[in-house]
Amino acid sequence: MRYYLTAYIIFWSGLFLYLAWLTGRQAWLNRRAAGLVERLIAQGERGGES
Amino acid sequence: MSAYWLGPLALWVGLGLTLYGLVAGIVGGRRRNQRLIDGAVGSVFGAGICVVFAYALLTAGFLADEFRLSYVANNASRAMPVWYKATAVWGGMEGSMLLWAFILACYSMAAIWIHRRRHPELIPYAAAVLQGIMAFFVGVMVFSSKPFVTLDFTPVDGVGLNPLLQNHWMAAHPPSLYLGYVGWSVPFAFAMAALISGRLGTEWIVAMRKWALVSFLFLTVGNLMGSHWAYIELGWGGFWGWDPVENSAIMPWFVGAAFVHSIMIQEKRGMLKLWNVGLITATFALTILGTFVTRSGIIESVHAFASTNIGVVFLSFLVVVIGTAVGLTWWRSDLLQTENRLESFASREAAFLFNNLLLLGIFFAVWWGTFFPFISEAATGQRISVGPPFFNQVNKPLSIALLLLTGIGPVIAWRRASRHNLQRNFRFPVAALLVAGVVAVVLGIHSWYAIAVIAFGAFVLATIGQEMGRGTRARMRSKEERAPIALVSLIGRNRRRYGGYIVHIGVVLVFAGIAGVFFVTEQSARLAPGESVEVGSFQVFYRGTDIERGPNYTATVANLTVSENGGRAYRIRPEKRFYPEGQEQTTTEVAIWSRTFEDFYAILEGYQPATQSVDLTIIVNPMVMWIWIGGGIMVFGMVIALTTPRPGAPRRRVVQPAKRKTERVGA
Numbered sequence A: 001m002r003y004y005l006t007a008y009i010i011f012w013s014g015l016f017l018y019l020a021w022l023t024g025r026q027a028w029l030n031r032r033a034a035g036l037v038e039r040l041i042a043q044g045e046r047g048g049e050s
Numbered sequence B: 001m002s003a004y005w006l007g008p009l010a011l012w013v014g015l016g017l018t019l020y021g022l023v024a025g026i027v028g029g030r031r032r033n034q035r036l037i038d039g040a041v042g043s044v045f046g047a048g049i050c051v052v053f054a055y056a057l058l059t060a061g062f063l064a065d066e067f068r069l070s071y072v073a074n075n076a077s078r079a080m081p082v083w084y085k086a087t088a089v090w091g092g093m094e095g096s097m098l099l100w101a102f103i104l105a106c107y108s109m110a111a112i113w114i115h116r117r118r119h120p121e122l123i124p125y126a127a128a129v130l131q132g133i134m135a136f137f138v139g140v141m142v143f144s145s146k147p148f149v150t151l152d153f154t155p156v157d158g159v160g161l162n163p164l165l166q167n168h169w170m171a172a173h174p175p176s177l178y179l180g181y182v183g184w185s186v187p188f189a190f191a192m193a194a195l196i197s198g199r200l201g202t203e204w205i206v207a208m209r210k211w212a213l214v215s216f217l218f219l220t221v222g223n224l225m226g227s228h229w230a231y232i233e234l235g236w237g238g239f240w241g242w243d244p245v246e247n248s249a250i251m252p253w254f255v256g257a258a259f260v261h262s263i264m265i266q267e268k269r270g271m272l273k274l275w276n277v278g279l280i281t282a283t284f285a286l287t288i289l290g291t292f293v294t295r296s297g298i299i300e301s302v303h304a305f306a307s308t309n310i311g312v313v314f315l316s317f318l319v320v321v322i323g324t325a326v327g328l329t330w331w332r333s334d335l336l337q338t339e340n341r342l343e344s345f346a347s348r349e350a351a352f353l354f355n356n357l358l359l360l361g362i363f364f365a366v367w368w369g370t371f372f373p374f375i376s377e378a379a380t381g382q383r384i385s386v387g388p389p390f391f392n393q394v395n396k397p398l399s400i401a402l403l404l405l406t407g408i409g410p411v412i413a414w415r416r417a418s419r420h421n422l423q424r425n426f427r428f429p430v431a432a433l434l435v436a437g438v439v440a441v442v443l444g445i446h447s448w449y450a451i452a453v454i455a456f457g458a459f460v461l462a463t464i465g466q467e468m469g470r471g472t473r474a475r476m477r478s479k480e481e482r483a484p485i486a487l488v489s490l491i492g493r494n495r496r497r498y499g500g501y502i503v504h505i506g507v508v509l510v511f512a513g514i515a516g517v518f519f520v521t522e523q524s525a526r527l528a529p530g531e532s533v534e535v536g537s538f539q540v541f542y543r544g545t546d547i548e549r550g551p552n553y554t555a556t557v558a559n560l561t562v563s564e565n566g567g568r569a570y571r572i573r574p575e576k577r578f579y580p581e582g583q584e585q586t587t588t589e590v591a592i593w594s595r596t597f598e599d600f601y602a603i604l605e606g607y608q609p610a611t612q613s614v615d616l617t618i619i620v621n622p623m624v625m626w627i628w629i630g631g632g633i634m635v636f637g638m639v640i641a642l643t644t645p646r647p648g649a650p651r652r653r654v655v656q657p658a659k660r661k662t663e664r665v666g667a
Helices: A002-049 B002-031 B034-063 B070-075 B082-090 B093-115 B123-143 B168-183 B185-197 B203-233 B244-269 B273-295 B302-307 B309-331 B348-380 B388-408 B419-442 B448-479 B483-493 B495-519 B624-642 B656-665
Strands: B521-527 B532-535 B538-549 B554-564 B570-572 B575-579 B585-589 B591-594 B598-608 B613-622
Touching: A002 B348, A002 B388, B002 B034, B002 B123, B002 B185, B034 B070, B034 B082, B034 B093, B034 B123, B070 B093, B082 B093, B082 B168, B093 B123, B093 B168, B093 B185, B093 B273, B123 B185, B123 B309, B168 B185, B168 B203, B168 B244, B168 B273, B185 B203, B185 B273, B185 B309, B203 B244, B203 B273, B203 B624, B244 B273, B244 B348, B273 B309, B273 B348, B348 B388, B388 B448, B388 B495, B419 B448, B448 B483, B448 B495, B483 B495, B495 B613, B495 B624, B521 B532, B521 B538, B532 B613, B538 B598, B538 B613, B554 B598, B554 B613, B570 B591, B575 B598, B585 B598
Parallel strands: none
Antiparallel strands: B521 B613, B532 B538, B538 B554, B554 B570, B554 B575, B575 B585, B591 B598, B598 B613
């Protein structure tokens, strides 16, 4: 029984860590994309002024 | 029509009867008072008739263009075809609640009628739980989402139904999905009845197997229809976008699938009793959660959710459902002890347990991705959204492992598989896996997921083919039947087992269809009349544009001619429709040339009247057809499994030797 419990805990821990990593990465990608958009807008505005 | 006061009256009477049935069922069951039990049973039919009447009345209002009813005025218009007027009943919140209650009424009456003599000890409590669920939905319609509110004046015309919903797939999708959602109420009610009565053997499991399968079948059909609607109506070229509404519909499917599999372990080995009660509670709770997500406004924002009371009402009901189920399970935990223990990793019990674990893992990943944006918004004020890449990435390894277990589970031995059993059952499938994998690599397929789907799909098909082949050959020898007759007889004699195999064939084909997304070709083009463009092996020629009038819209239609490698040409006509009534909405009607291994998918993005040129997006979608074919085969397999005779029911013909053989290795 101990083996099954171990397998069960490993499965859920692994899945949880994987989900946490993926969502963390998604948040980082979102921030990067938002930063990129801001930079492009600022660049466009500067170009418009010149 | 002045008879609409009858609608609220029917709902009020129905609410009274449901509350009476809830109390009478529990008290009557505990005190063994037959009058109260009969009263509870009668209340199911009384309340059911009230709800059916209210539903019929609202439908009549839609068909008769009764715009004095606020709900009809907001969801229909005179110009709508009659078919869409009838289906517009569930186009908004109030009608959706009434559809839920209507289907629950039909299910409750059928379940109580069928099981009243077979399971008299469970009936009073099952009736009480079903009435409790009905009381919630009828209560919502009496106090909050009222479908029969009348206006002070009668508008000349209504606002009309959202044009995106005016599609026959979308007309059929909600009833099918709701038949699946609401169907889980019956096994949940009987599970709670088993907990209250203390009868936690296999009785409730055996009684509810077909109800669970019916619900699972409709949920499958509902999800397929919704997916097909998204593919042909939303015009983005895909069939699943992982948005919260789609996810809400698929989450109970995964947990329900786990339940449908794990009840076999309880039936055969007396294991997983607690697990099964947990699974059916989770499945039912997810059907409520699905309705809550769709109807509470939480999709837009947690603030939108907080500003409406319906979300709080649903959440409270969800807490009551889960709290009651957990409390009852705690109370009866001594009766939920397993009768046997797992003996080996290499056993069917273990394969089914891992299958359950993976299905729940997929569910949890989808739940996490769906609710993480809301949780992050509630916690930090900033919504961190996760898109399709998140869901695809997390589900790839889990779904591939699940596909592998689809092949292992049905053929590995119960309790402990011997080396001989493993060699006998898996030598050929493993060879098929290796050959298919090598062929996929040699053909130049680079996606590891596509290679794994091909290899593991071949493994599953080989296990099923081997099992069916062995059974057929045995019948051909013993009964001297011809191969097709032997195969049909084999399936007919153990429909549950072979129906399950057919479902698994469908699953493999659906996987193959999904793997096709790795080979999509997409191209955008602006074409003037007489111009053409090449997309992959297809040549697209633009002939010109027509303006056409529909019953309640005007359409701009691009006339395209498509041929492959200079072969026979086909005409396809993507459209943009403008619905002038109501919100003045424009919809995109894609044109699809569906073929066995490839869909040619054309979207009319824009039209310049001055030059008569059109902006097109052309997508070549491989294997999509196999999703619908596989889905159809899954449904066919479920129907076969459903026609299994009830245990104890008289059989027309029993041949003992064949029966022993199927029992020994059967699912």
